[in-house]
Amino acid sequence: MQTAQRLKGMRESFIREMTRLALTHNAINLSQGFPDFDPPRAVIDAAHRALDSGMNQYGITWGMPALRQAIAAKMQRWYGMEFDPDKHITVTCGVTEAISGALMALINPGDEVIIIEPFHEGYLPEVIFAGGAARFVSLEPPEFALEPDKLRAAFNPRTRAIILNTPHNPTGRVFTRAELDAVAQLCQQFDVVAITDEIYEHIIYDDRPHIPLATLPGMAERTITISGFGKTFAATGWRLGYACARDPLSTALRTIHDFTTICAPVPLQAACVAALEMPDAYYAQLKRDYTARREKIMTVLEELHFTTHLPEGAYYALADFSGWNFDGDDFAFARMLPEKFGVAVVPGSSFYATPGLGKQAVRFAFAKKLETIDAAAARLRQK
Ligand SMILES: Cc1ncc(COP(=O)(O)O)c(C=O)c1O
Numbered sequence: 001m002q003t004a005q006r007l008k009g010m011r012e013s014f015i016r017e018m019t020r021l022a023l024t025h026n027a028i029n030l031s032q033g034f035p036d037f038d039p040p041r042a043v044i045d046a047a048h049r050a051l052d053s054g055m056n057q058y059g060i061t062w063g064m065p066a067l068r069q070a071i072a073a074k075m076q077r078w079y080g081m082e083f084d085p086d087k088h089i090t091v092t093c094g095v096t097e098a099i100s101g102a103l104m105a106l107i108n109p110g111d112e113v114i115i116i117e118p119f120h121e122g123y124l125p126e127v128i129f130a131g132g133a134a135r136f137v138s139l140e141p142p143e144f145a146l147e148p149d150k151l152r153a154a155f156n157p158r159t160r161a162i163i164l165n166t167p168h169n170p171t172g173r174v175f176t177r178a179e180l181d182a183v184a185q186l187c188q189q190f191d192v193v194a195i196t197d198e199i200y201e202h203i204i205y206d207d208r209p210h211i212p213l214a215t216l217p218g219m220a221e222r223t224i225t226i227s228g229f230g231k232t233f234a235a236t237g238w239r240l241g242y243a244c245a246r247d248p249l250s251t252a253l254r255t256i257h258d259f260t261t262i263c264a265p266v267p268l269q270a271a272c273v274a275a276l277e278m279p280d281a282y283y284a285q286l287k288r289d290y291t292a293r294r295e296k297i298m299t300v301l302e303e304l305h306f307t308t309h310l311p312e313g314a315y316y317a318l319a320d321f322s323g324w325n326f327d328g329d330d331f332a333f334a335r336m337l338p339e340k341f342g343v344a345v346v347p348g349s350s351f352y353a354t355p356g357l358g359k360q361a362v363r364f365a366f367a368k369k370l371e372t373i374d375a376a377a378a379r380l381r382q383k
Contacts, residue, residue, distance in 0.1 A: 006128055006129060010125055013122075014121060014346060014347060015031060015032050015033075016032065018031035018032065018334060018344050018345070018346050019031055021338050022338055022344035024338075025339055025344075026342065027338035027342045027343055027344045028343050028344070028375055028376040029344045030343060030344060030345055030364045030365050030366070030376055031345050031346045031363075032365065033169065033236075033315065033316065033365045033367060034236040034237075034365075034367060035236070035368070036367070036368045036369055036372050037234055037369055039271075040233065040234075040278060042274055042277075042278070043272075043274050043275045044271070045274075046270060046271040046273070046274035046275075047267055047268055047270070047271035049270075050266070050267035050268075050270035050271060055266050055267045055270055056266070057266070058263055058266070059263045059264075059269065061254070061257065061258045061262060061263050062089070062090050062091065062257075063091025063242065063263070063269060064091065064266065064270065064273070065085070066270075066273050067269045067270075067273050067276075068086070068089040068091065070276040071083075071089050071091075071276070072089055075244060079212050081212065081214060081220070087251075088244055088247075088250045089243070089244050089250075090242060090243045090250065090253055090254050090257055091240065091241075091242050091263075091269060092240075092241045092243060092264055093239045093240070093241070093261050093264050093265075094228055094230065094240065095228040095230070095241040096122055097239075097260070097261060097264075098226040098228075098241045098242065098243040098253075099123070099126055099163065099226060100126045100129065100130070101243065101253050101260065102161075102224045102226065102243060102245075102249075102253055103126050103127055103130035103132065103195065104129070105252035105253045105256050106130075106160055106161050107127070107130040107131055107132040107160055107161065108131065111133070111159075111161075112133050112134070112158045112159045112160060113130075113132045113135070113163065114137060114154045114155070114159060114161070114162040114163070114192075115134050115135070115136055115137075116136075116139060116146065116163070116164065116168075117136045117138045117139070117354060117357070118138075118171060118352050118357070119351060119352075120197070121350060121351065123163050127163075132161075133158075134353065136154075136353050137151050138150070139173065141309075141318075141320075142309050144168070144171040144173045145173075146175060148182045151183065155186045155189070155192065157190070159190050159192050160193065161192060161193045161194070162183065162187065162192055162193075162195070163195045163196075163197060164194055164195070164196050164197070165196070165197040165199075166196070166198065166211075166213075166313070167200040167201070167204055167312065167313025168200075168314060169199075169200065169314050170314075170318045170348075170363045171311070171316075171318055172309070172310070172311020172313060172314050172317070172318070173311075173312055174204060174208050174210070174312040177211060180211055180213055180216055181216065183213060184213060184216040184218060184219050187219065187222055188218050188222070191222075192222070193222050193223070193249065194213050194219065194223045195224045195226065196212065196225050197227075198210065198225065198227040199228050199231050199241070200231055200314040200315070201227055202283055203232070203290050203314055205287070205290070205294060205310075205311070205312055208312055210313070213225070214244075220246060221246050222249075223245065224243055224244070224245040224253065225244045226243045226244075227241065227242060228240060228241030229272050229275055232275075232286070233272075233275045234367075235268075238268045238271075239268075240269065241264075290367075292370065293367070293368065293370065293373065294310070294311060294315075294317075297317050297364060297373055298310060298317070300377040300380075301319050301364065303377075304377070304380050304381070305323030306320060306323060307320040307322065307323060315365060315366050315367040316363050317366060318351075318363050319361060319363070320361050321360060321362060322360050329347075330347035330349050330359050330360065330361060330362055334346060334347040334362050341380050341382060342379045343376045343379050343380055345362040345364055346363040346365075347362055347363075348360065348361030348362055348363060349361075351363070
């Protein structure tokens, strides 16, 4: 039996494979990017209330009105962006669905999509499923800067979209205003749509601002701004995200969403209204907590002879393991760690498409309680 050609050369997710490996070896899972703590109590209580009050059937496909209104208010309050909740906001099954839907809404066969590598492993399959071809622009360690010449070289008349993730997984980069300006200028020059992945917008360190690309001059009309609830509210299993875009982009994305998922989980949408009602103090505490986790993982990695750099945002450390004098590549290293030390990580090259890149690195996710990071460190000290 033949399966579709679009699946040629594709395999399962490495990140989720590493989670399964962690379970097999009873390892501490620093691979997949999910917190080992719960959403705020008020948000969980709101989910319970929704389940108890009959919110158990299909909802409006674009998302619960109260949630779309809350998202519009949030975009206005945090970034001064104007979206009509009735037209421009779609609640999706995670950021993953929003990106996939945006690509399906935009891409024709032969269109190119620029992906900045290293990249979240979902992007490439999503481009391929939409019928597009990916073109990569790589960020080089240790700065992982978006170099203007490399970026410029990737744009061409076939370019239809660029996926831009900031704060960035796995490098922890937060792109500067100058880097975003370069993207904005090229998008306008080549009539390209930007699909942004801002899932880590609130996990950002040292008073760095998060700048949505759509707020740059000329970008509001050509950007699909995507974010979600999974990371900010420690609810990755709830599968809730959203896309904000002007028309015709919004209507196109909504048409895809309507027929692929019908609607995102309704009771959890109600809980996300409560999430967006969390006071400013929640975000301040989130930043303090993640800053403490970042400090701990940095100290531990340095002590354990990994070479890494301070993440500016998100909750990952991409760490070079050359200091271990390990005889093997990143995959061998990432398979050895859970087996021998009981700690799971992700091989660096799984974030790259260009062969050879990321071979000396593994990614540690530090959205974990401090005691979890301490426990992982104690295991790794057995080396
Ligand atoms: C950059 C990035 N985008 C998207 C996702 C997936 O988001 P969601 O769980 O909302 O689909 C992740 C998850 O780790 C991520 O790191």
